Amino acid sequence: MAKSRFDTGGGPSQRQLRVGELIRRTLSDVLLRGDIHDPELNRMSITVGEVRTSPDLKVATAFVLPLGGQGADEALSALRRNRAEIRRAVSKGLTLKFSPEIRFAIDETFDQMDETRRLxxxxRVQQDLDDPDADLDD
Structure with a gap:
């Protein structure tokens, strides 16, 4: 059965993934070069882990985290305060019909990875990993 191009039941489309990655790289470059006229923001080293776009590509959510994870709230506040200037700077590097609205959120994947490592x-888990046949019935 052919998949409808309007089917949104699964994950993001290839186009959403491509555009999200393009925005992520462009946003990272803008923040790295210090193109935004905010000394507080330019003083921070911010990692852009992922950008997810809406199906119509008009909204992009950037998941960010300051280097070392310290000062996340201040970084988020600075990014949100400068979102219009960031949007203009990012859109210069894109060849999209519309310049997406960029929203910012804290990237929590590193915390999730730490929790997984802890678990x-x-x-109890190490016992199961060391002896994989322990739970099998004969």
């Missing part, structure tokens, strides 16, 4: 390091 996998527990003695």
């Amino acid at each position: 996998l390091g527990q003695d």
